[in-house]
Amino acid sequence: MLAPPRCLQSESLIRDAFQLTVKVLALRVLPQQVGSVTKQFAANLFNQPRLRNVSTSAATKLVLLNQSFQSPQDLPTPLLDWAQREQCDTCEYELQLGYDYWQADDILGAILPTELPPPTSFETVGHIAHMNLRDEYLPYRHLIGQVILDKARKITTVVNKLDSIDTTFRFFKMEVLAGTDDMLAEVKESGCRFQFDFSKVYWNSRLHTEHDRLVQRFQPGDYICDVFGGVGPFALPAAKRGCYVYANDLNPESFKWLQANIRTNKLDRQIKPFNLDGRAFIREAFDQLRQQGRVGQEPTAPASVVPDADQRPFYTFQHVVMNLPATAIEFLDAFKGIFYGFEDTIREHKIAMPFIHVHCFTKCDEPEKDLFERISSTINHELTTETPNAVAHFVRKVAPNKDMYCVTFQLPEAVAFAR
Numbered sequence: 001m002l003a004p005p006r007c008l009q010s011e012s013l014i015r016d017a018f019q020l021t022v023k024v025l026a027l028r029v030l031p032q033q034v035g036s037v038t039k040q041f042a043a044n045l046f047n048q049p050r051l052r053n054v055s056t057s058a059a060t061k062l063v064l065l066n067q068s069f070q071s072p073q074d075l076p077t078p079l080l081d082w083a084q085r086e087q088c089d090t091c092e093y094e095l096q097l098g099y100d101y102w103q104a105d106d107i108l109g110a111i112l113p114t115e116l117p118p119p120t121s122f123e124t125v126g127h128i129a130h131m132n133l134r135d136e137y138l139p140y141r142h143l144i145g146q147v148i149l150d151k152a153r154k155i156t157t158v159v160n161k162l163d164s165i166d167t168t169f170r171f172f173k174m175e176v177l178a179g180t181d182d183m184l185a186e187v188k189e190s191g192c193r194f195q196f197d198f199s200k201v202y203w204n205s206r207l208h209t210e211h212d213r214l215v216q217r218f219q220p221g222d223y224i225c226d227v228f229g230g231v232g233p234f235a236l237p238a239a240k241r242g243c244y245v246y247a248n249d250l251n252p253e254s255f256k257w258l259q260a261n262i263r264t265n266k267l268d269r270q271i272k273p274f275n276l277d278g279r280a281f282i283r284e285a286f287d288q289l290r291q292q293g294r295v296g297q298e299p300t301a302p303a304s305v306v307p308d309a310d311q312r313p314f315y316t317f318q319h320v321v322m323n324l325p326a327t328a329i330e331f332l333d334a335f336k337g338i339f340y341g342f343e344d345t346i347r348e349h350k351i352a353m354p355f356i357h358v359h360c361f362t363k364c365d366e367p368e369k370d371l372f373e374r375i376s377s378t379i380n381h382e383l384t385t386e387t388p389n390a391v392a393h394f395v396r397k398v399a400p401n402k403d404m405y406c407v408t409f410q411l412p413e414a415v416a417f418a419r
């Protein structure tokens with residue numbers, strides 16, 4: 001495999017340093033002989049990614065041969081015989097390769113010390129390439145950023161995640177390595193358009209599958225309570241599917257973009273946005289839905305003549321999503337007594353308890369045991385893997401010894417009816 005000349009660099013990128021002249025032997029053939037020779041001797045040709053092995057500039061064609069052949073004597077006998085029979089001679093041919101030819105890992109492999117493998121993986125958030133470089137790469141971070149910027153399609157900004165994460169709002173602090181400092185990202189996911197300031201809100205493209213997985217579980221017409229909703233990656237696709245969503249985020253920036261995304265996707269009649277702390281939101285959302293019914297369907301009569309809640313159909317959520325893996329379990333205490341006083345209505349109308357989908361991290365060797373124990377102790381009610389409708393789903397590895405899970409369980413009546 002060809003590689004550019006090694007040229008250790010640490011300041012600005014010198015693109016001219018990647019010129020390479022490749023000398024190969026070529027067979028001079030007539031246009032009508034090209035098909036036959038390239039088919040018969042495919043293995044002996046100059047086969048390099050993204051390069052043609054037939055030169056088309058001359059009236060006679062040049063079929064370029066493998067660069068391991070230094071002189072005509074090196075050619076395999078069948079090829080030599082063919083050339084003699086067809087009266088084709090050989091000649092030398094020079095290819096000039098430069099910066100444009102090489103791929104990011106070729107260039108980074110040439111620039112970086114040999115003990116550092118090229119770091120070419122990054123997450124894409126709209127036009128932003130989001131890298132997570134280890135410490136040993138930091139002296140070269142701007143060079144790496146420039147190469148990624150040059151080589152990755154549709155990327156105009158390259159950022160590196162810094163060590164710190166905003167502890168409350170979970171967005172990453174980052175440094176611009178190359179390109180513009182425009183952090184306003186536009187992303188399409190699950191048929192919805194999302195816009196947000198990536199430097200101020202949480203967004204993780206790697207959660208796409210998890211967003212989809214849960215949304216597919218929801219049925220059109222379901223009520224969804226999204227406690228840590230961010231800019232809407234659960235709420236918007238769920239609403240597109242025909243669900244009614246109460247979506248919340250404490251970060252005012254997430255709330256602002258959630259509202260904007262609801263408008264852009266024309267889902268105002270199906271999503272109701274909130275900007276509250278998760279615990280307060282759970283109580284508020286359950287109360288409002290019980291009293292008001294559908295999203296956007298405010299009581300039309302003055303409050304004094306609106307019948308009491310227990311004389312109207314009892315609306316509640318079918319699903320609650322809680323994606324704040326570091327601390328979501330702690331918020332489960334908000335469900336204690338959430339239906340206190342409504343036991344008879346719920347039983348009479350056979351209303352099913354909501355499913356709670358709580359995301360969490362674990363570093364434990366027995367993840368399910370650890371998670372169910374922590375959940376049980378917060379809600380004062382024992383849940384195990386044996387509990388009907390309770391399951392722990394592995395979402396992804398976030399660090400070598402840290403996994404993200406989503407535990408789904410149906411809110412136990414004993415918890416919901418507690419005093």
Ligand SMILES: C[S@@+](CC[C@H](N)C(=O)[O-])C[C@H]1O[C@@H](n2cnc3c(N)ncnc32)[C@H](O)[C@@H]1O
Pocket residue numbers: 168169170201202203204207227228229230231232233234248249250251254276277278279323324325
């Ligand atoms: C891990 S992100 C998940 C966002 C989104 N649901 C997703 O799947 O991408 C957690 C979100 O919870 C929000 N958050 C953090 N603490 C909160 C709290 N106490 N109450 C409500 N939202 C909170 C953060 O601002 C952040 O947007």
